[in-house]
Every structure is written in C-alpha cells, then in structure tokens.
Amino acid sequence: MAEASTGVSGGRLRFILSEMKPRGRWLTPFNVISIPVIIVGLVILWFRFTQGLGSVTNLSQAFPWGFWIGFDVVTGVAFAGGAYVITFVVYVMKEEKYRPIVRVTVLNGFLAYLFYAGALVLDLGRPWHIVNPIIGNSFGYNSVLFLVAWHFLLYMIAEAIEFSPAVAEWLGARKARRLLHAMTLAAVIFGITLSMLHQSGLGALFLLAKAKIHPLWYTEFIPILFFVSSIFAGLSMIIFEGTISEKVLKEYLGDKAGGHDNLVFGLAKGAAIAMFVYYFFKLLVFLHEGHWSELDTPWGWWFLVEVLGLVLLPCILYAFGARHRSLGIIKVAAVLTLIGIVVNRLNISVIAFNWQAPVHYIPSWQEIVVTLMIIFLEIWVFRWVVTRMPVYPGTNNRPAPAIDSD
Amino acid sequence: MDRRNFLKTAGVACAAATGARSARAQEHDTDPEEFVGVLVDTTRCIGCRSCEIGCALAHNLPVPDVQDDGALEAVRTTSETSWTVVNRFETDSGEVFVKKQCMHCWQPACTAACLTNAMAKTARGPVTWDGDKCMGCRFCMVSCPFDIPKFEYDEWNPRIQKCNLCNERLERGEKPACVASCPTDALMFGTKRELMEIARTRIYAHPERYVHQIYGEFEAGGTGWLYLSAVPFEQIGFRTDLGVTPYPEYTRDFLYAVPVVFFGMPALLYGLNLLAARTEAVRGAPNGAEHVPSPENPSTSE
Numbered sequence A: 001m002a003e004a005s006t007g008v009s010g011g012r013l014r015f016i017l018s019e020m021k022p023r024g025r026w027l028t029p030f031n032v033i034s035i036p037v038i039i040v041g042l043v044i045l046w047f048r049f050t051q052g053l054g055s056v057t058n059l060s061q062a063f064p065w066g067f068w069i070g071f072d073v074v075t076g077v078a079f080a081g082g083a084y085v086i087t088f089v090v091y092v093m094k095e096e097k098y099r100p101i102v103r104v105t106v107l108n109g110f111l112a113y114l115f116y117a118g119a120l121v122l123d124l125g126r127p128w129h130i131v132n133p134i135i136g137n138s139f140g141y142n143s144v145l146f147l148v149a150w151h152f153l154l155y156m157i158a159e160a161i162e163f164s165p166a167v168a169e170w171l172g173a174r175k176a177r178r179l180l181h182a183m184t185l186a187a188v189i190f191g192i193t194l195s196m197l198h199q200s201g202l203g204a205l206f207l208l209a210k211a212k213i214h215p216l217w218y219t220e221f222i223p224i225l226f227f228v229s230s231i232f233a234g235l236s237m238i239i240f241e242g243t244i245s246e247k248v249l250k251e252y253l254g255d256k257a258g259g260h261d262n263l264v265f266g267l268a269k270g271a272a273i274a275m276f277v278y279y280f281f282k283l284l285v286f287l288h289e290g291h292w293s294e295l296d297t298p299w300g301w302w303f304l305v306e307v308l309g310l311v312l313l314p315c316i317l318y319a320f321g322a323r324h325r326s327l328g329i330i331k332v333a334a335v336l337t338l339i340g341i342v343v344n345r346l347n348i349s350v351i352a353f354n355w356q357a358p359v360h361y362i363p364s365w366q367e368i369v370v371t372l373m374i375i376f377l378e379i380w381v382f383r384w385v386v387t388r389m390p391v392y393p394g395t396n397n398r399p400a401p402a403i404d405s406d
Numbered sequence B: 001m002d003r004r005n006f007l008k009t010a011g012v013a014c015a016a017a018t019g020a021r022s023a024r025a026q027e028h029d030t031d032p033e034e035f036v037g038v039l040v041d042t043t044r045c046i047g048c049r050s051c052e053i054g055c056a057l058a059h060n061l062p063v064p065d066v067q068d069d070g071a072l073e074a075v076r077t078t079s080e081t082s083w084t085v086v087n088r089f090e091t092d093s094g095e096v097f098v099k100k101q102c103m104h105c106w107q108p109a110c111t112a113a114c115l116t117n118a119m120a121k122t123a124r125g126p127v128t129w130d131g132d133k134c135m136g137c138r139f140c141m142v143s144c145p146f147d148i149p150k151f152e153y154d155e156w157n158p159r160i161q162k163c164n165l166c167n168e169r170l171e172r173g174e175k176p177a178c179v180a181s182c183p184t185d186a187l188m189f190g191t192k193r194e195l196m197e198i199a200r201t202r203i204y205a206h207p208e209r210y211v212h213q214i215y216g217e218f219e220a221g222g223t224g225w226l227y228l229s230a231v232p233f234e235q236i237g238f239r240t241d242l243g244v245t246p247y248p249e250y251t252r253d254f255l256y257a258v259p260v261v262f263f264g265m266p267a268l269l270y271g272l273n274l275l276a277a278r279t280e281a282v283r284g285a286p287n288g289a290e291h292v293p294s295p296e297n298p299s300t301s302e
Helices: A002-020 A029-051 A067-079 A082-092 A096-117 A144-171 A174-182 A184-209 A222-248 A250-257 A261-289 A298-323 A327-351 A364-388 B001-016 B024-028 B050-058 B107-115 B138-145 B166-172 B192-205 B249-283
Strands: B036-041 B085-091 B096-100 B117-123 B127-128 B187-191 B227-229
Touching: A002 A144, A029 A364, A067 A096, A067 A184, A067 A222, A067 A327, A067 A364, A067 B024, A082 A144, A082 A184, A082 A222, A082 B249, A096 A144, A096 A222, A096 A261, A096 A364, A144 A174, A144 A184, A144 B227, A144 B249, A174 A184, A174 B249, A184 A222, A184 A327, A184 B107, A184 B138, A222 A250, A222 A261, A261 A298, A261 A327, A298 A327, B036 B050, B036 B192, B050 B085, B107 B138, B187 B192, B192 B227
Parallel strands: B036 B227
Antiparallel strands: B036 B187, B085 B096, B117 B127
16 A cells, blocks of 8 residues: 555656656747846845845835835736636636636736735845734734735635646546545635735725825725726736737647637626726716816826726727727727726825825836746746646646546 | 634624724723823924934934034934934924924824734833834835834844834833933923823913914824924924824724625625526536536546
8 A cells, every 4th residue: 555655656756857847949039038037136136135125126214115015016916816706707607608717817816926925025124024923923903914914825725726626637636636626616705705805905005004195096995996906907917818828828729729709808898897887986086085176287197097098998998899899909908907007006005105205216127127037937837837737728738647546 | 812812803803793883992991001102392492402312322323413403404304223303494483493203193003004013002102113023014114194114224134113212211110211311391201191281281371382283182193292383383394184083093994894795705605606506507508517527627527
C-alpha cells in the first residue's frame, strides 16, 4: 500500500516537474518586454525594502496612498469583479450559455487577487505584521479595512476552491476532483457574498476621508457605487481579456475560441444595464448633493469627462453594440469602460484626494515599473496555467496520466 | 480572541442584525476615568516654541533651534521628527501664534481606521500608537481630518509618528511635556470638563477679547485639545468645515449592514439557485446540469 502511494505521488511529482518546463518560443514580443521590466522591478523592490518607501515612491505625508494602492489594489480588485458576476450567472442562475468562460474568468479573478491585492504587501510599511489582524492578537473590529482584509483572504480561498477542479483534472486526481467539484456551489455563494462586501468595502474605506476628497466625488454612497461599478468593470475585463487571449493564445485555443460572439453580446447587454444603473445613481447622488457651482471648474470638467465620457458614452456603445451585434463597437465600449474605472478609482483614492494640497502627488517611474512588473508576472502565471490546465473548453492540453486507483 | 471580546463582538453583531443602534455605549462603559486634554489660549501664546523643545526632549526627537525665527516664516505641519509645531499667522488683530499637534479626538478617525488596534484611544484620553501591532498601511493618515499621523518614509522599519499626549508621563502622574514647559500658561492641562469651564469663563469674563467659539468643543465630534482665539479660527489655520459628526459614524452604517448581507445574501443566493434548478427541471431541458458530461468536465465522462 505504502509503496503504491509513494509511486503515485512520485509519478505526480515527476509530472508536475515536467509541466514546470517552459514551452513554446522564447523570443516573443511579450517576453522581450516583460523580462527586463521584471528584473528592473525586482531591483526597485530591493531598494524599497532596504531603504524605505520614500526611496522609490513619491508618497508623502499629504499623500499616504498612491499608485500602488489606487491602481494595483483598488482598481485591480474592481477589474477582478468578473469572477463573481459570471459564477453568479452560471452556478446560481444556471445560465449555461456562459459556462465556457467560467474557468478562465475565475482564474483571472484569483490571479488578480493574488497579484494586485497581493501588491498591498509592497505598500505596507511593516508587512511582517500583516498577520496581526488575522491571528487575533489585535482585531480592529471597528475598521472597514479589517473587514476588507478578511474578505480578501476568504475570497481568495473561495476562488481557489472554485478553480480547483481544473487543477485536479490537470493532475488526474479524480477522487479529489469529485470532492472539490461538490464544494463549488458553496464556494460560489460564499464568494459572491464576500465580493459584494469587499467591493463596496473598498469604497467604504474612503468614507473616512470626508475632509479630503473633492465634494464632487465624496458621497456617503461610495460603497454602493463601488459595488455596482465592479459589475461592469468585471464584465468589460472579460470582454477585453477575451479579445486579447483570442489573438495571443491562438495556437492553444484553435478554432474553439470562435463562436463566442453570442456570449459577448450577452455580456455587453449586462454591462450596459449595470452601467445605466450606475450612471443613474451618479446622477441622483449629484442632484442630492447639489454641487452645481463646482461643475464649471477644472475639477467639474474632469468629473464630467469621467461620468459622461467614460460611463454614459460606453454604456450607450454597449447597448448599441449588443443590439446591432457589432463586436467592434463592444470592444471600444469595453476599453472606454476600463479607462473609466481606472479614472474613477484613481480620482477617489489619489487624484481628487487632498485636492487642495499645494503640491499634488504624481507617481514616480519606479512605482509604474513595479506595477507593470506585477501585471507581467500575473500574465506569466496566467499563460502557464492556461497552456497546461483545462481552462478553456476543448483545448488539447496534455492531461496527466490518470493515477488514482479508483 | 478571548471570551469577553467574543461576547462583545457577538453582542454587537446581534445588535446590528436587529437594527439596534447602541454601539456608542460600548466606548464608554469601560471608562471610569474622564478623558483629559489641553486648553490652548492663543491670546496668551508668545511664540517662544518652548513647547517644541519640551516635546522633542521628552520623545528623543531632534531639538529645534528656536533662536532661528526663519522657521516661522512659512506655516509648518507636524512631521515625523516633530510632533508639535508653533505657527505664526498675520491676522486682523496682529500676530497670532498657534500650536499644532494631535487633537486627541474623543472618537478618533484613526482608531476607527486602524485594522490592528495599533492606533488606540486609552482610557485616560491620549490616542497612542503601538509599533508591535501596526502594519504600516497608513489608513490612519488617510482618515485623520487634521492630517496628524506622519510616516517615516525613509526607514526600512517605519513608524507612525504623532503626539501621544505624553501618555508615559501621564501614567507617572505628570503633565504633558509641552504644558510643563510653557512659560505663559497658554497651555493648560486637565479633564475636558474642567477645561471647558475655564474656557467659557474666560470668554464670559472678556467677551471682547475672544471669538465666542471653543475650537474642539464639537469639531469632528469633539477633541481633547481645545483652542481659544481672538480671531476667527479659519484665519489661524484651522479647518472649520469638518462638521460635528464623530468620524467613526461615517462608516458605521456600512459596518452594520455587513452582518445582514453576510447572513442574508447566501440564503438569497441559495434560494435563487433552487428556483433556477426548478425552472430548468420544469422546462425539461437539463442541458449542462452538473452530472452531464461537458467538454470541460472530461473526467466525469469516464
């Protein structure tokens, strides 16, 4: 018995090791760009951890949160919202049409949390104390950030469970797969709940910055706005990411990637509806707060660019594209929407934050390089996973030999 | 988590779930002592900056050169090496000097922001920082309406630096160092109740000398430090647009909604799922149901 199990785990280990090896061409444009960026990023991080955040970032006493929080964490988590939306549609509402994209979306969501929310560690002054709110020696119950931190952690576990059947299939572990598969619905329901709470919780963080955020952006409804916008941010990311993968991963996906147009029209319709709700909310909040006089200032124009140009316009484009079945228009809408989310999240966390400060924060090149490094690392891992595990339906990834004895 | 904390949390969660709004009581039921603070009478301050020296000596910070009046040319903020600064303002009624430091709010934004309780309001009133708990997220800095917590950006092991109302001296029964070093009684230490009486008495006795407002009485829910002034406070560097709501209130509704969503949402989702499954069964088209082999589930087909 013992011998047999050693044989099984030994065989699996050999399989995993063989899978670790890189495949395909090395000199791709992506590798040529990403490898130097990752190396430079690591050097920057060495300075950051030996000489302090001030050595590589433009953070200051007036701007304690910069690009790493505003873009990597706050925007990255919004972009990862697609996972909870799609799992809701497929597993809860049983809308089978979208099943082909469940795994890739969940994988994207999981990696986004791992890398973008994980980038938080780089920004923490004392990251070795990150376990404090988890192990219970210092629970800050009253803090929204305490809630967000816990939900990040739990949601990553839920997403890992949602994705785990693919890993089990890759490893040929059929018993484990059955068990993990049975846990999916529970993980999905838990995951959606956690997502609602931490997507809005990220917004609720800024409720405490009432004295600092420009009145056009500060409202007690920030949490609801963050939640609703995470729906269409996630849907747009699925459309955008799908477009890129279709091109880049052609050799793995083959013709199978085609025939998803119907699915994209459905996503576009969903995004249009969510965006209209969001736009309507924004309008109500504006009328309620009544900052009319602020509109005809540079801040007001910038606000209008965000709300009209990067919410209302892509909302109309989505609706138009879905109705007239135009993939081109939908892709434009997706890109505009994603830019709109970046602008909105950065406005609240960085740009319209401490808007009266005489010297405003602008990210340093090092902050940008580290952010690029994180994005590239995520893409590396994503590429490794999708070319080995059964993520896209019908791809010809070589499965592991079935080594379960059942 | 000990039993007491657990019960406390459970209690708060239950109260939240039933919609009761009684959490405020929890902040005070363990405080037999009265919060202390300091009254600053800016009409008495001569700008000698002795308080800055006293503070620096008490906390091993670089001692400022107070002979150099150049430091007063521009309005300064507190920093990671100076927990308190005195600023000079030119006003309608001449030069006014104003000391700046942590206000030691009664319900501070920073302690509500802190997820590790590193920022904490002690039973006596000082808001203190604990380096063994802090993870350096700087949410306290984002939330503080007075922009007080400062971060050591050039340290590999950075600390949050801010006035702690000389908590260690208070425990020894001494006054804060700045108060002890003030030569003109511009600073007065005591419980907020006593200080409010004194401040009001001064305004009543000399209504022509002061504006009839005590900064800190209500600002951001009330602060431990109180200020008297001869000129409107916005002329001497104070924000008068902060409102009177204690900062933790701004996130309270959200936090109370959390347990409701956390327990209500899964039930709703599960119900929707049952409904969807039923609709599918009624429709008689079980395409893609969990047990049917699909392209992505190769192993179930074996």
